Amino acid sequence: MNKQLFSVLFIILLITSTVYGQMERKRVQTDGPVQDVFWAPTLITQASTEHLPAGNLNSTIMHSFGVATQRPLQTFFGIDNVRNVRLGIDYGITDRWSMGIGRSSLTNIVDLRTKLAILQQNQSDTQPISISVKGDFGIVTQENDRPIKDDVSTSISAIFSRKFNDHLSLQLTPMYGHMSSVSAGDPNSFFAVGLGAHMPLSRRFALSAEYYPVIGERAANTKNTFSLGLNIETGGHVFQLFFTSTEWHLEQYVLATNREQFWAGDFRFGFNVNRVFSLVK
Template structure:
């Protein structure tokens, strides 16, 4: 996966790169059934680093994302989520923005204990980069006991939110989507 380095083009040729990211998430509050904590609230941070040689100092290859994740269980079948997000790129081309804002919106509808449909949408708030579309995805969670398999169709090639906010060229409803999957496992210590 890739896009022009920091959005730059040289002589009409796109230079693609890979990004390694380091992320963390910290749960501040977990929703409970008594009502004393009506929502779940987490903070998330991500640092992306371009990994291949591109004749730039590393300080120009950095991107960051900070986000709050606010979720609410409406009932046993429906969960909603809002995620205000701030992305920063250390170096961009003249037409692109260093700072981007979005309010991610998500939902999960449980069909049974094993199957759930998910949807996510990341609209840019304020100015966006030229030719950038808001990202959208649909997914299916399948729980098999200890693992959760996620199958999804997404209108972006990026797994990092800051790049989906900055460089998403695809439009989901026009048939521009990719298929992907994750396997999640939670280990208790």
């Protein structure tokens, strides 16, 4: 009887030790990067600190229409007027570094971009923020009489973000944009501090907002861009429906060429579709 009791106690002790060891290993593993700070690599038009896992491909369709308040009945609130479409793909080279290419229909701009995670917010909060850097190089491929050096644009930004809880993530993005060709009297370089917010309402729906206050010199008649969107997560896709004052999907053009004022009613409807494919087993 004592031997049987000893055997039972030994087995219980062994199982308990094994389970406890597994729990301990899981506890160590939880101190990884905070998940779902944002739901897509792009907030609306601003890049976010969300990164593609290595070996994953993100295909995007970014679409903007005409100003909704200009002849709304004749243009069905601007939807009849397709202003700009960007088709692009981004590939995760590592879990922290991605590269992409895209083409915008407005002036046929082809752009190359890359994004690198410098720091990532972790679950223990010993690293309280995420920091990424992003660069973009664009070139106008539409036929014109300009030399190719006048068709180039660039942007670089540092993205700082923090997920405060399951209902709020914020980001701050100092950015620089340069246009090789501008109208007479306009500056070639632009600075801004982009502001962004992501606010999940449920597992499927989230609100997002972004603002581009240009600092210092700006092109004549340009306004700061504001966008407000609804994100819909379907498992395989992230749909982003939004109202915005810009027709552009490239940050340097948002800084340099936005002519509409959101709060004056000069907003347009747009949407982004993000679909991630895993190219590794």
